[in-house]
Amino acid sequence: MAVTDGTGTESAKTSARRPNRLFKNLTAKTASIPMIFTALVVFIGCTGWTIYHSFTKSRLLPAPDKWVGLDQYERLWSTRRWLVSIENLAIYGICSLILSLVIGFTLAALLDRKIRGEGIFRTIFLYPFALSFIVTGLVWQWVLNPQFGIQSVVQRWGWESFTFDPLNNADIVIYGILIAGIWQGSGFIMVIMLAGLRGIDEDIWKATRVEGIPTWKTYIVVIIPMMRPVFVTALVLIAAGIIKVYDLVVAQTSGGPGIASEVPAKYVIEKMFQSQNLGQGFAASTMMLVSVLVVLIPWAYLEFGGKRRD
Amino acid sequence: MTDVTTNTRTTPRGTKPRRRMSPSNIMLYGTLFVASVYYLLPLYVMIVTSLKGMPEIRLGNVFSPPVEVTFEPWVKAWAEACTGINCDGLSRGFWNSVQILVPSVALSIAIASVNGYALSLWKFKGSEVFFTILIFGAFIPYQVMIYPMVILLREAGEGLSFITGTRIRLMGSVWGLVIVHTIFGMPILTLLFRNYFASVPEELFKAARVDGAGFWGIYFRIMLPMALPIFVVAMILQVTGIWNDFLFGVIFTKPDTYPMTVQLNNIVNSVQGVKEYNVNMAATLLTGLVPLIIYFASGKLFVRGIAAGAVKG
Numbered sequence: 001m002a003v004t005d006g007t008g009t010e011s012a013k014t015s016a017r018r019p020n021r022l023f024k025n026l027t028a029k030t031a032s033i034p035m036i037f038t039a040l041v042v043f044i045g046c047t048g049w050t051i052y053h054s055f056t057k058s059r060l061l062p063a064p065d066k067w068v069g070l071d072q073y074e075r076l077w078s079t080r081r082w083l084v085s086i087e088n089l090a091i092y093g094i095c096s097l098i099l100s101l102v103i104g105f106t107l108a109a110l111l112d113r114k115i116r117g118e119g120i121f122r123t124i125f126l127y128p129f130a131l132s133f134i135v136t137g138l139v140w141q142w143v144l145n146p147q148f149g150i151q152s153v154v155q156r157w158g159w160e161s162f163t164f165d166p167l168n169n170a171d172i173v174i175y176g177i178l179i180a181g182i183w184q185g186s187g188f189i190m191v192i193m194l195a196g197l198r199g200i201d202e203d204i205w206k207a208t209r210v211e212g213i214p215t216w217k218t219y220i221v222v223i224i225p226m227m228r229p230v231f232v233t234a235l236v237l238i239a240a241g242i243i244k245v246y247d248l249v250v251a252q253t254s255g256g257p258g259i260a261s262e263v264p265a266k267y268v269i270e271k272m273f274q275s276q277n278l279g280q281g282f283a284a285s286t287m288m289l290v291s292v293l294v295v296l297i298p299w300a301y302l303e304f305g306g307k308r309r310d
Numbered sequence: 311m312t313d314v315t316t317n318t319r320t321t322p323r324g325t326k327p328r329r330r331m332s333p334s335n336i337m338l339y340g341t342l343f344v345a346s347v348y349y350l351l352p353l354y355v356m357i358v359t360s361l362k363g364m365p366e367i368r369l370g371n372v373f374s375p376p377v378e379v380t381f382e383p384w385v386k387a388w389a390e391a392c393t394g395i396n397c398d399g400l401s402r403g404f405w406n407s408v409q410i411l412v413p414s415v416a417l418s419i420a421i422a423s424v425n426g427y428a429l430s431l432w433k434f435k436g437s438e439v440f441f442t443i444l445i446f447g448a449f450i451p452y453q454v455m456i457y458p459m460v461i462l463l464r465e466a467g468e469g470l471s472f473i474t475g476t477r478i479r480l481m482g483s484v485w486g487l488v489i490v491h492t493i494f495g496m497p498i499l500t501l502l503f504r505n506y507f508a509s510v511p512e513e514l515f516k517a518a519r520v521d522g523a524g525f526w527g528i529y530f531r532i533m534l535p536m537a538l539p540i541f542v543v544a545m546i547l548q549v550t551g552i553w554n555d556f557l558f559g560v561i562f563t564k565p566d567t568y569p570m571t572v573q574l575n576n577i578v579n580s581v582q583g584v585k586e587y588n589v590n591m592a593a594t595l596l597t598g599l600v601p602l603i604i605y606f607a608s609g610k611l612f613v614r615g616i617a618a619g620a621v622k623g
Contacts, residue, residue: 110342
């Protein structure tokens with residue numbers, strides 16, 4: 001390590017007074033061993049291990065010496081199931097991003113209008129976030145049940161031809177999952193937005209009122225641009241959640257009908273732990289990492305690159 | 311809220327008092343009401359379905375309230391529901407989850423609080439680098455790290471068995487899962503504690519140093535008692551997070567030690583037998599009960615906990 005090299009000569013000169021720098025703060029360093037282990041071995045080591053093995057011909061067991069280059073990726077991108085997964089993730093991702101932001105902001109803005117019972121409404125909008133994706137998926141599976149759920153209720157009201165059966169229709173199944181996903185997560189975005197709205201100076205509102213700008217226009221022209229950092233944070237959080245979508249699909253549809261609601265995270269777990277095709281699992285998980293980096297790197301650059309220049 | 315309205319009424323300079331039934335107010339409350347229906351509907355359906363008998367479910371719809379309230383589905387979900395050949399209900403999953411939860415919460419918070427304390431008050435060369443890796447690690451999909459983690463746990467278990475001479479298994483046991491939860495909960499918890507300890511006045515820390523207190527002395531005697539509220543926030547965060555976990559449970563445990571979420575999914579989505587929707591919903595509600603109780607009991611602290619990860623320090 002570079003540290004010991006530097007201090008080696010230094011401590012030789014002042015050995016009587018200064019102890020080796022490696023042993024400075026020794027208790028703090030010892031106490032941080034779990035953190036250092038997690039950072040280096042798990043986050044860097046395991047990630048690197050998986051990326052490396054995605055270039056090998058691993059099947060039942062990891063095969064570090066059978067290098068096959070990009071073969072696994074070529075196979076991955078010619079697998080129909082993976083392509084369906086990616087398409088689903090794209091639809092789910094874009095819709096959930098837009099809907100979460102719109103619903104989250106709208107609800108927060110409504111709650112910020114100095115209304116009665118704000119606490120009650122907030123509690124109602126946020127409680128699904130405390131529930132697991134498994135519970136969320138199972139409840140919505142039942143609510144959307146074609147025989148007893150929403151569809152049958154509307155039909156019994158007299159609209160006989162009404163059909164709303166997303167979970168058994170391969171074309172729209174992903175929207176059925178979307179309804180549940182939004183239900184679970186949008187309250188969280190609302191909380192973040194509400195915190196952002198509360199941070200806006202009351203004087204801004206007074207100024208726009210004096211100018212006679214209507215409320216809705218104030219939101220669009222003044223408030224939303226001011227809340228850019230909050231929106232960016234919300235965006236990153238939603239995006240990080242989208243890529244991890246797994247349990248919701250497992251509980252609500254198990255990927256069905258057929259493979260119509262498969263998602264990448266599910267593909268990875270099944271290739272690794274059920275169909276003993278490790279190489280495919282590693283390649284698919286590396287692709288997941290790449291998609292996270294595509295979102296994360298520009299954000300980190302804007303966030304931290306900008307600060308350094310100040 | 312009442313303050314604002316009285317203010318506008320008594321002081322002449324305030325804005326014109328708003329009529330309660332103005333069109334914009336009706337729109338406002340109308341929208342909030344419709345949204346509330348969407349959010350409350352599944353909870354209502356869960357409760358109502360779990361209190362009906364199967365004949366009533368087949369006749370009616372999901373929204374109709376129970377004519378004859380029965381608690382039989384709850385009893386069945388807790389003690390008799392089947393997963394494969396096992397028919398001892400969700401109770402097993404519940405106790406497994408408790409056994410996973412208690413050590414996971416304790417260990418993850420203990421380690422993360424020490425991390426946060428060291429990172430803010432005992433900085434050493436490279437500590438910021440490790441912290442940055444930790445934060446960025448929070449964004450890596452678990453799927454990328456999960457297989458090497460399985461190998462690491464298996465090897466560590468074998469290593470421990472070799473050293474101690476007794477057979478220790480980490481993979482497939484509760485302790486393996488505890489380690490996994492501790493590792494993957496570390497980024498957010500460390501951030502939480504680091505931000506808290508960074509706001510502690512430095513004079514306090516320096517005074518304790520002058521008095522000769524060391525790393526652990528300051529941690530246990532000064533920081534720990536001071537940081538109790540943040541420990542509560544961390545606990546809320548971890549209890550809900552670990553209780554709701556499915557992915558780690560399904561991979562790092564065996565059928566005997568499956569946590570409640572995994573068992574719930576197996577019960578409801580099992581393909582054998584007649585679907586008993588009332589039992590399924592009772593089981594779902596039972597699983598959701600623990601985080602729901604924490605949510606309703608903790609109120610603002612829950613919001614603080616989940617916002618802790620969102621708001622940058």
